[in-house]
Amino acid sequence: MSTRNLLTLFSALLAVAIGVGLTGTLLDRTALMHTGILGTITAATGLVCTTLRRTNQLADAERTAAYQAGYRLGLQHVTLGLLDPPPSGGTVVPLRPEIPRPHERQAQ
Numbered sequence: 001m002s003t004r005n006l007l008t009l010f011s012a013l014l015a016v017a018i019g020v021g022l023t024g025t026l027l028d029r030t031a032l033m034h035t036g037i038l039g040t041i042t043a044a045t046g047l048v049c050t051t052l053r054r055t056n057q058l059a060d061a062e063r064t065a066a067y068q069a070g071y072r073l074g075l076q077h078v079t080l081g082l083l084d085p086p087p088s089g090g091t092v093v094p095l096r097p098e099i100p101r102p103h104e105r106q107a108q
Helices: 003-026 030-080
Strands: none
Touching: 003 030
């Protein structure tokens, strides 16, 4: 069952359960009130689980899209020659400049 159908089902169940619980409260019918409470708890739990499932599906789709976009960008850089080493005689600009260290420690 799709997430949209589950959200619709649990939302309708929640509305009906709240209505049954309120009716039981107003008419002073304990069994009807308890049925409404049980239905409300069930529907709320279903809504939370369905929403979490939908969120995880979106996160997976976004992660896949980001990976594919990065892969395509890498391929484009290779195609343009941006990832090749510079020709001899060219200057290389390091991404991280060397930080001078006061002294090097050696193993004893």
